[in-house]
Structure formats: structure tokens, C-alpha cells
Amino acid sequence: MGALEEGHFDAESPAIAFGGGGGAPAAGTIEDAVRVLLKGLGEDSDREGLRKTPMRVAKAFREGTIGYKQKVKDIVQDALFHEAGLDNGVGQAGGSGGLVVVRDIDLFSYCESCLLPFSIQCHVGYVPSGRRVLGLSKLSRVADVYAKRLQEPKRLAHEICAALQNSIAPAGVFVALQCWHIQFPEALKLNLNPGHPSRSIMQGWVRTSASSSTGVFTEKSSSLCEEFRALLKFRGVSLDSNDSGGSSIHSWCPSKSLDLRSDSLASHSILVDAVASILRSLDEDPSRKELVGTPYRYVRWLMNFRRSNFDLMKNGLTNQLENVDRYIRGGNVINSELNLPFCAQCEHHLLPFHGVVHIGFFYGTERKAIDRPGLQSIVHFYSCKLQVQERLTKQIAEAVHFVLGNGVMVVAEANHICMISRGVEKVGSNTATMAVIGQFAMDATAKSSFLEAISKSTATGG
Amino acid sequence: MGALEEGHFDAESPAIAFGGGGGAPAAGTIEDAVRVLLKGLGEDSDREGLRKTPMRVAKAFREGTIGYKQKVKDIVQDALFHEAGLDNGVGQAGGSGGLVVVRDIDLFSYCESCLLPFSIQCHVGYVPSGRRVLGLSKLSRVADVYAKRLQEPKRLAHEICAALQNSIAPAGVFVALQCWHIQFPEALKLNLNPGHPSRSIMQGWVRTSASSSTGVFTEKSSSLCEEFRALLKFRGVSLDSNDSGGSSIHSWCPSKSLDLRSDSLASHSILVDAVASILRSLDEDPSRKELVGTPYRYVRWLMNFRRSNFDLMKNGLTNQLENVDRYIRGGNVINSELNLPFCAQCEHHLLPFHGVVHIGFFYGTERKAIDRPGLQSIVHFYSCKLQVQERLTKQIAEAVHFVLGNGVMVVAEANHICMISRGVEKVGSNTATMAVIGQFAMDATAKSSFLEAISKSTATGG
Incomplete structure (x- = not known):
């Protein structure tokens, strides 16, 4: 067991044996491990917003890995239906050939490198044979069995493909995945180009695609791959032409590029042990090759959201802004900085919510100016902790108002991974919150002008 | 009990007492009622594809009305969190004012007029008060409690709004719904304009919107409604300006315009009684004002998909085409008719799947020509029955090939309501199937040229 961060672990902590023991985990281990993580983040796990967080996180991890307990056979066995092939003539159709493709299946999986959920758009095609077809919804259910595990896109594509090939014995299967992984805040900061926030950076996604195929789809002489691609193209989906298989695994997870040997991690080894115990509770083996660095990486992710006692408003902010030398417009002109990216951590689920903040403000006549990097610092400061979006919006408004004094309006727009990957699974949902102070x-009219400015920037892709 | 259609109900039918008895329904009643409906459709409920249909339909109805058994209090009680309002200054934010909006929540509900599912995009806004905010996912969960009932858009909006107002006591709630109801085949046929198939007709949706508001959103002096609308506009959602409340109920369901007094229905009264028994099994009251015509309308819908013994290929099709006087191009020119709309009924779930069919073909040198209305008739004939998409695609290809003889390629693209509204709830998913015969x-190259033609037509919105 590593160095304790004294003070974070008091006498009331239950005596839990994390680490190399290797025994069967006791019931409730995930919840206990999450409490250890919350303390490591400098939080009081008994405060109202966090009291049920261990339970929610445990539930999410269990649901997110339920695929380990599911059998493809159970799903497929009652859903294979006899369909005749062509009555006569040369060709393919029905249960004897004739491509069947289900496109745009939304799935979620957990990244085996960092334990964060990643988003998947899954496209499955197969060519029936033996005069049998599979109920269409089962293609999605089988894919979900493998998505609900700790995964990596390439392996996920292979596993879905192999499972369908084995269970329905068609002439061939093609699985194509487009995957989006949330960016790490470190990378988000490094890539930040305040003048030209690009959509992809604002939304904080790393994208990759993966595919796998069997049978007739692997035959050079067959045009089926081209036809599969063409059917996806109707829906605006373009596969890379090198997506037809292969086994190279890119390290697409942004955590892979982090340096895990830094000193800061040594002091977190009790947290790392706690995460390893979560893996064991999920019947995973933390010593499996792909998982060796995972607890470190997850802790590294969490540590971005450590509670800070530093009071930005009272200590840091005005000093930081003292060097800004800029013409200050007093009076009734609305200034605005739009689409400032952020990534925060939902305190109820320990899952990210991320998006953009728009800030409108009036300059006071005797106050300091504030520029885009200054506002971005404020946004960054308040988002890098366990948060709820309503509070984040309020805190940003108050901080800006503290500096400028005349009137501030803040609109935050965010995708909540907890709304998308957990129980309710509302993939397209997006939350907007608003705070207004002063003028x-x-x-x-000022509110409506500012909202109009955001609307215009959205329309032009800014 | 009404007139029996003799011959459809043999001695093996269980003796089920449908109709005015009013007693508590026995276990299994929905399944039995569905078997009665299948026989009424001229189907053999013991054939492979239908064997489990009664079980699937019963499950879907039970899941689709589970909201009657759910309590908003249970959802909300542990998810109200303390959030401070502004520390100082004039304004609204956090737990004391400051708009919170969750946009683009995908939901499904069952139409109380015809028992078909309808699709909902739900937007919920509220203004916190009393220094409390609700966990964001609960807005979606509460909405779903009311969606999972037999509904009508306006009432659904009112019920969600009232439930949120009562359970979280905020300063005000605004609920806006955009709803899509599948078109009835009768209406689909009437509106068919072969030369200019419009997207909305092809996709077969009737659209309406509804909204409801309480508290500060109803105050004339408040700009909050405008701000709610502006936040939706960022996501491309435009509310009608008359969507701010009111109680007028449009009869948006297309079944409302059907004439229910026609003679054809009298002969289906045993089916109507079966549907009434399904309503009772769901703890609904078939004599409730809004449900009075519902069993008739649902049966009317189903009867569009009655099994026909008429053999289109051998008896009707070539005669029908004999009057077509059109220049026939022989040889190697690919002819195509794209985006032919269809609406079929999934035999596994008794739920519609609908979309478009694309047909490519070579003319034989001594064969009849076939024009767009002729092809549309073929598509219509094979879709108006209990089907699976793979078989539909094959049958259309075979029918066209029977007439033309040289080579046919059919691509069908469809949304399956069963994939969207039932268990897997893959809202954006879409299925494509392909059949090829002859040349x-x-x-x-011919296949790829035809696929390219479809791709171009999709890109130009044709």
C-alpha cells in the first residue's frame, strides 16, 4: 500500500484491504472504494450532493459491465426465423443472401484504458444463409452484450462480429463502429486556441473508427463491402477505406499519452488501489495486460477535479487581471465571449459533463477589463471540480461580476455523460442553464440581445 | 359479442369472454386477445414468425403503459439538492431562479386514439426556487412516467408540467413537446404524388407540438418564455408562438378522420372486443371518453394488413400493366424508380415499419413496360400485410422480375417502430435490405451504379 495522504483519511474510514490481497471482494466494495476516491478528491462524502454518489457510481459500473454476465445464445436462440431464398432465378435475397444492414445503433461502452464511458455509433450488416434471418433488434442486443464491458473499439468490433458469425452462421458479417471518447482536460487545455475554438475541441471528443468482417465480406472478388459502405453513405456515414478489418490497435484513449510515472501519482496509490478493487468487484482482472495502467489513469482523470480551497475571486482573479491592458468600454454596450469550452465532473455520478459557456457582460466605468483568456481561466477554475451545472453557471457569473461589477449573463450548454450512458440513456439530450446578475x-432587451448573439454564433458554426 | 367471421375462429380457439362482462381480466388475456387479432388478420398464429408475437405484443403494451404504476414522488424525493442562490447582487442563478433547460429528450408514448406508438422530442425548463434543484436526469424520468401511458400530446405536456410543479415546487415549469405520429396507409395512399414524393409523406409522419407552463412562465411581464424559446433555438428547435399553453385539443391522430360507422367494422366486432379486453388488462377503462372509439380504430389500422390470398404476380400484375403504353428501352440501360414510400406491419411485434423502396431494373426486349404507379402498386401490395423487411424486399424483387425478366435490384430502407419504442429503444436506427435478381x-458495376443513383437522390432530398 502506498503513501497515505494524511488528513484525508481519518479514523472513521472503514478498514478496507485494498491492494494485492487478491481475495474475493466483500459486498459493497465498489461503494467503499468510491468513498475513498471522494476523500482523495478532498471532498466530504457525507455532504448532501455526494451522499448517494458511491451508490450511483457502483450502479453505473455494474450496469456498464453487465455484458460479462450475458450470453449471446440466450438472445439469438428464439429469434432466428425461417425465410425462403429466391423462388427462382439467379440472385440473392431473403434467407439466402441479400445484404441486411442496421445502421446508426447508439451504444455506450467503458474504455478499458481509463474507465470513462465512450460513445459508439454501430452499424451491423450480414448476409443471411441457410434460409434463416435474425430478428433485427437482436443485432443491436448482441452488439450491446460486448459494449457493456471494458472495451477498446477494435476489439469491440471483432467481438460483435465473431459472436454474430458464430451464433447465426450467415454467409458473412460486417461490423463498423464510429467511436467518440471524451478528451482529458490536460489535452483540452493544451489544444485551446481562444481565437478559433473549433467544434471538435469545444465538444471535447477524440474520434476513431473500427471495423471487422467475416465470410463473404472478406473475399476480394466480392463487391459486398462496397455495397455495405454505400448503404451507410445514404445516412451520411463515411467509413475510412482502411476500415475493412485488420488488427492494429491504436491507443486512441487520450489517457495513453499521459506520463504515468510522475511523482504526483505515488502519493495517490491508495486511490489507485481503490480503483483496482473496483475492477476486481466487476470480475475483471486488474493484472490483465490492457488494464495494468487503468487504475492509475482513472485516478489521474479524477485528480483533475480535486477540490481546491483556493478562492479565485478573493485571491487570484483580480491580480491575474491586473496586467490586462485594454480599452474599457463603459456604459451600455454588451460585450460577449462565446463558446468557451469546459469539462466538469458531475458530483452525483463521477462522470463528466462538458460543453461551452457563453458570457455576456457590461463593463463598469472604473473597473479592470477582462479578456477571453481571463474568462476562460474563470470557466476552467470552476469546472475542474465536482460540480453541478446550475452551480457552475452561478459561480462563473459571480466571479465575472466580482471583477466587472455592472452586470453579467452566463449561459452554459452541456452534454451530461450521466444522462447518456446511464439508466435513462437519452443520447441526444443537452442541458442549458442561465444565470444573470446586475444590469x-x-x-x-439586454438578455434577448445576448441570446441572439449566441444564436448567430451557433448558426455560423462559431 | 358481434358477428363472428366464420372460418377464422375454429374449434381450437380458447373460450375467452371478451366484451361487456367488465370483470377483472384473467392472466394472459392480452396474449389471448392478440391471438384473436391474428386470426382476424387471416393469419395462423402457430406459424413460426407469429408464434411468440402475442407474448411480444403483450410485453410491449405492458411496458408502454408502465407509467400508470410509477410514482413521481419516488423519482423526485432523493434527487432534490440544495443549491445556494446568488451570494449577493440582483439577479437569478443557482437554486434561486436562473433557467434550467434539458433539451431534446427522446420519448415514446402510445396514442390513446389508435394505440399506435408516437415519437416525442421533449424539452423541459424550470426556474428553481427555495434553493433546491432537481437532478437533471429526473426531468427526463418524470416526463417518461406520463409518456408511458395512453396519451395525447396536449394532455401529456400538461401532466408532465403539473407533476414537476407539484413535486419540486419551483418558480415555474415549461414543457414543450414535438410529436410525430405515423400516418395511416389510407392517408398515405391518398397523398401519394408519384412525381414529387415529399420527405414528410415518404416518412409517413403527422407532426404536432404541444406545450404547457406554470408559475413565472405564465406571467405576461416575464421574458422567461422568450428565453426558453431562445435556448431551444440554439438546437434548431422552433416552437410555434402559440405553443405557450392553452387547452385546445386537436385531433391530431390520423385515425380520427376515418369513418368508423362503415359496414366493414361490424363484421370485426369480435376483434374490437379483443382490443377492449387489452385495454382492461392494462387497467384502462375502455369507456373513458377518449378511449371510446380506440378499439375500433386500432382494428381498422390492423385490417390494413390483413392477409390476402390474392396472388399479385400470377393473376393481377401483368393484366394491370397491359394498358401501359410506354417506350421500352431494351439492353443495358438501368432504369430506376427511387423513394417509393411504404408502410408495413412487423409480424413479430404488430408494429409498423415504414420507409422507402428503391427499384432498379433492366427492361427485357419483349416485355411490358412498368411505370412508377405500377411499381408503387407492387410495393403497396407486399407491404400491406404482416411482414419482415427481408421478405418484403425479396417479394418486391421477385414480382418486378416476373414482369420484366431481365434483372432487378431492390433496396428497402425503413424505420422499425419496434426497434425504437420497445426494449432496445434505438431511436436513430434504420434498417436497409437488398435483393438482386438476374443481370x-x-x-x-450495375449494382454500384444503382446505389450511386440512390445516394444522389438522397443528397438532393429527392
């Missing part, structure tokens, strides 16, 4: 509160 | 089977 904006009394001036409906 | 196309040997000619990869």
Missing part, C-alpha cells in the same frame, strides 16, 4: 436582471 | 447478380 441584465432588470433588462429583458 | 444485377452478375454485374457489380
